[in-house]
Amino acid sequence: MQSYSHSPNLSRTSATPLALSVTELNRQVKSLLESSFLTIHVEGELSNVVKASSGHWYFTLKDRGAQVRCAMFRNRNQYLKYQAKNGDKVVVRAKVSLYPGRGDYQLICDYIEESGIGSLQQAYEALKQKLLQQGLFDPAFKKPIPTHPQHLGVITSPTGAAVHDILTVLRRRFPSLPVTLFPTAVQGAEAATQIANAIQLANEDGRCDVLIVGRGGGSLEDLWPFNEEVVAHSIFHSHIPIISAVGHEVDVSIADFVADLRAATPSAAAELISPDQQQILLRLQQIQQRLIQAWKRNHQQQQQRLQWTRSRLRHPGDKLKEQAQKLDDLELRMRRAVRHTIERQQQQFSQLQQRYQRCSPSPRIVAGQQRKDELEHRLVSLMQGLLKQQQLKLSGLAATLNSVSPLATLDRGYAIVQDDAGKVIQDINHIVMDGSIETRLSNGRFLSTVTQVIKE
Incomplete structure (x- = not known):
């Protein structure tokens, strides 16, 4: 910013630069304040609270030593559950600015809550603890995110920056991925119910294999629909894997804990689920080169095999002549072998016939028959003698038994x-x-x- 020096003499001279107008001065001071301070949090006591018919809030934030004027416009305070009252001790999130009309510096507030742990923060912690005890944050229930999704569903506001950021990333990384938008409010009293209904609708639709649920950054009040229990249960019971992309890197919602995967921003969610088309194309080119090289090697091998086969290929007539000659040779060899076999068998038969005549069993049979008759005669005589002895012994035993029998x-x-x-x-x-x-x-x-x- 350009700086100026001013002389006590207000008259214009050639050595004195032009004086700033009050409007220009206030404009430059406003610009300096807004560029020097980022978003800050200030704690103090409310006083002079005015709720204008336009819906804007004007109040003074003070402590024992100082005070500062504050403004909170309708588009920010209409979503607050807290209603500002004189005497409340609060913490505001605001940007430092200047009201040019009066030259008063002021705070432009975008969020306000009672000091200490605010009511929203208390509700957030209570619901977080409740859902933790119910097991909604358990990693065992997290569904895997598909590596190459076939159809993406986006649940967010159709007019917000989130859907634009997601589509921009997909257009750059993987433009062929189909995307279905399930429009819903992401801020306000009805937003939580609409988000839960959109998740149910996406599951009933059945086209998507992964969902991104989220919105851009904002205050805790802005992001509150994603801290509602109905949204948490809808995410938990979804059959489709869900990536939560709510707010900025520092924003953490209940939906982030329940979802199957948390992304820092909607753009980051699109990065997570979309394969990089440049990497895919590079991979395809590498595979194509490998296939071409493999085909060339195979082609060369087949060419070499064909040439080798051709070198060994002979005319069928030559092959037939060779086979005919081989057949004649085999026939002659077979005849000689048959004749030789017959002669050898005839010699063996003559030898066996001579051996049979020398080893005839007839004399042995006659001698054996005589020996049998002799043994048979001796056996009959012996058996008759033994039988008489046993009969005499039996008669004696019978007489003895009869003498002692009770029948007697x-x-x-x-x-x-x-x-x-x-x-x-x-x-x-x-x-x-x-x-x-x-x-x-x-x-x-x-x-x-x-x-x-x-x-x-």
């Missing part, structure tokens, strides 16, 4: 008495009154009932 005792008038169980009764005490007994004689038996027992 029965023949002499005795009897055998048995009880019901067939046991021989030898003692009068073993007889049971009114019981049955069996009496065995030499030629039969009879049953009796005991009516009286007489002991002696």
Whole structure:
């Protein structure tokens, strides 16, 4: 910025530069302030809160030692859940500027919350803890992102910068990838429901194999739809893998924790899912060169084999003559072999016939027959002698057995008495009154009932 020096003498002279107008001065100061300060956070107490009919908020932020004027326009405060009140201690996120009409420097606020942990931050932490306990952040449920997606779905605002950034990256890296936009609000009270419905619609549509859900940067209030529980559950239950691309690098939403993959920005998400067409083309060219070289080597090998085969190829007539000559030679060799075999077999037959005559079994058969008759006669005589001895021995044993047999005792008038169980009764005490007994004689038996027992 150009600088000027001013003299106490206000009259124009040739040595004195032109004086700045108040408007120009305020313009340059405003430019200097806005370029010197990036977005800052300031804490203080609200006072002089004015909510204009236009929807803009004007207030003073003060502490014990100083105060500063602030403005918050309708397009920023309409999404706040917090309503500014005098006396509240707050933290504002703002840019330093100057109101040229009065020459007052001021803060242009884009976000305001109660100091300490703000209500939105408290809600964010509470929901994060709840979903963590429910397992929605568990890596085990993360679905793999396809390496080469066939169809991309984008869930964002159709008028926002996010969809433009995604398409710009895809146009550069992989323009052939089909993209379907599922339009939805990404800011405001209805945004969370619309985002959840868009995710469900994409799953029902079935064309996409990966989804990018997100928007560009903004305040915590702007990004709040992506911190809603309904969006978190929609991402978790999606059958299609989802990449969350919400805000800038420093912005982290609940959707980032639930999604299958987080990208720092929408552009980064497009980079992640799109293969680089230049690398693919280079790879295809390398493969093409390798195929051409392989084809050339194979062609040369086939040419060499063809030439070698041609060198060995002979005229069919020459081959037939050679085969005919070989056939005649084989026929002659076969005849000689057959004749030689017949002569050798005839000689062997004559030798065997002579050996047979010398080794005739007839004399041995006659001698064996005589020996058999002699042994047979001796065997019969021996068996008859043994049989007589056994008959005599059997007669003696029978006489001895008969002498001690109880049947012989029965023949002499005795009897055998048995009880019901067939046991021989030898003692009068073993007889049971009114019981049955069996009496065995030499030629039969009879049953009796005991009516009286007489002991002696």
